[in-house]
Amino acid sequence: MLETYKNLSDIGYIWGGHTIEEHCAGSKRPERHERSKTREKPSIYIQCGKAIFQHTFAQHSNLQVHKRSHTGEKPYECNQCGKAFTDHSDLQRHKRTHTGEKPYECNQCGKAFARNSNLQRHKRTHTGEKPYECNQCGKAFTDHSVLHVHKRKHTGEKPYECNQCGKAFTNHSTLHVHKRSHTGEKPYECNQCGKAFAQHSYMKIHKRTHTGEKPYECNHCGKGFADPSALGVHKRTHTGEKPYECNQCGKAFARKSHLQRHKRTHT
Template sequence: MATPDSGAGPGSRGAPLNCTGAGGSSLCSVRAPGGLHELSNRRRRCGRDFRCWLRDSSAWLGVPPRRDRGLRAARKDSGETPAMKPYVCKQCGKGFFRQRDCESHIRTHTGEKPYVCKQCGKAFSSKAGFQIHERNHHAEKPYVCKQCGKSFVRHRDCEIHIWTHTGETPYVCKYCGKAFVRQTDFKRHEWTHTGEKPYVCKYCAKAFSTSHKCQNHERIHTGEKPYACKQCGKLFRTRSLCRTHEWTHTGQKPYVCIQCGKAFSKKSGWQTHKRTHTGEKPYVCKQCGKAYVAHRDYKTHVITHTGEKPYVCNQCGKAFSRQYRCEVHKRTHTGEKPYVCKQCGKAFSTSAVFKYHEQTHTGEKPYVCNHCGKAFSRQYNCQVHKRTHTGEKPYVCKQCGKVFRTSAVCKSHERTHTGEKPYMCRQCGKAFSGRAGWKKHERTHTCD
C-alpha cells in the first residue's frame, strides 16, 4: 500500500501515501500539484479510519493520518495557495479544502439551516454549530458550580467560571501586571505590549492579533456579508454587528454597568464605559505617550501621526481615517437612515445623532463634568467642555501649528490655508469653509 518510492512497510511512521489501494486501485481521483496530496496523507497510527482532506472521501487503509497540527503543517510546508482549494463558492469565490466546509459556507448565502435541534427546535446552518448547541444546552452537564448552581459540560469551563466568584486571576501580564481569568484573553492582551500580530490579510498584508479579526477584515475586500438580520434582512460582515443591529429592533441592552446601572447593547461600549469609573486608559500611543479609554479613539489619534486614511468611499473617492465615518458618509449618497425614533418616528443616518435626539424626549444628561458638575446629553460635548478646565488643545494645524480644542474648529481653520469651501448653500450656491457659517447663512433664506 506504500508508494513505490517510499519502500516502507505497513507499520512505518511518516511514509507518504497516495490515495491508492492494494493493486494500484484508486480510492481518490484528486491529484494536487507539488506533492500536496502525499504531504497531507502520512502514516501516523495503525487501525484508524483514513479520510482524505482534499477529496473528503473515506477509505479503510488501516494506516491513516491524524487530522491535526501535522496536517496543517503539511499544507503550510507545501506552499499551499488558494488555487489549491478544489471546492469554490459560486457566489463569493471563497475556496475550501473540504466539500462539507464549502457546503456549510454556501448556506450563509442561502440562509438554509438543515440541522434542527429536536428538543427546542432551533436550526443551524452547520453541523458544528448544531453540535455545540446540543452540547451546551441539552447535553448532560455534570460539573456544577457550588456557589451559584450553574452547570457545565466541561470541567475546565466550570473551573474558569468558579474564578469569577473567587476573584482568582491566574494569568498575569509580565509587562503591566494586569490579570486575567482566561488564557486566551491574557495572550491577546500581551500582544498589545509586544505588538505581535501573527494573522495577516491575504489581500492587503494588514496584520491582526487574532484570526477572528483577520477573517472579519478580509470580508471588507471580498464584500462578503454572511449574517442577515432576521427582522429586516440587512446583511452584516460579522455576527456581533448583526446581533447588535437586531437589538435596535428589540430595544435589548444586555450589558449593564454594576456601578451606575447604565445599560448597553454593545459589549465594547459597556467595557469602555466601565473605564470612566475606574479611570483606566489602557491604550497608549507609542509616539507621544498619550493614553485613551477607548480603542477607537486611540486608533484615530495614531492616524494623526501617520496621516493614513485607509477607508475610501466607492462613489466619490473621499477618504477617511475611520471606517465608521466612511460608512456614515456613504449614507449621504444612498439616503439611508437606519436609526428610527420610536416616539416620533424621525429617522437618522448616524447612531450618535439618533441617541442625542432620543434624549430630547427623555431630558437625560448622563455625562457629567468632574470639575464643575455640569451635565451633558452627549459624551463628546462633555469632553470638549472639560478642556475648558484643563486647557487641553489636542488638535494642531499642520500648516501653522496653531492648536484647537475641537477637531471641527481645527479643520475649519486649516481651510483658511487651503481655500477649501466644502459647504455650499443649496438655494444660492454660496460656499463656506465652516459648517457653522454655512448653517447660519441658510437660515437667512428661511427667515420671514
C-alpha cells in the same frame, strides 16, 4: 438543500470529486461528507441552513444559542437592570457595565476594556492597521462594524428612525444621542464646573476650556483649537471655501450660523 450544501462548502467541506449541484441531483439522501482535516459532524439548523459543529458540548451550545436568534428567547437576565440575553457569556460581559470591571488591558498604553474585541480594536490605534476597506471609495477602518455603518453613506440607507419626530439615522448610537434632544437628558457632567452635555464628546471638548488644551492645529498658520469642527471652519479662511449657500439668493457662507442669520433678511 443546495443553499445548505453551499454553506457547508464555505466552511471547508469536500464533496468526493464532484460538484455540489451534481451531489444534490444524484441522491435524495446526502452521502457521508467529510470535512478537510477533521471528522466533525455538523448540526444543520433547517430554518436557515446554518451549519454549526457539535463535536464538543460547547459547540452544541452554539447551536442552541443560534436557535434563539429565530425564537427570540432570552433566558439570561441581569439581576441589576433586568436586561435579558440569548447567551450566558453575553450576560457576563454586560454585567461589567455595572461593576466597571475591565479585565482586558493594552500592553502598550495600559488602557483597559470590558471586552476583548474592544481591546483588539484599540490595539489598531497603535499599529495604524485598518483592515476593513470600503469597496466603493477605498476608505479604510479599524473595525468592521464602522465600515458597515460607513457604507450606508453610499447607499443612503438610514434604518434607525426616531419614534418622536421621524428623523432617520445610519446607526443606532446616533439615534440614541438624538433622542436626548427630545428628552432633554444630559448624562455627561463636567467635574469642574457641573455643566452637563448630551454627548461625551461635547463634554471632552468643553473640559479643554478649563485646561487650555488645543490639540487641533491649523497646518496653514499654526493656530490651535480645542474642537476639530472649529479647526475645519477656520481652515476656510485660508481656502475661501463657502459651503453654505442661500437657496433664495445664492449668497454663500463659510459658517452655517452665518447662513441662518442671513436668511432672516429675506423674511
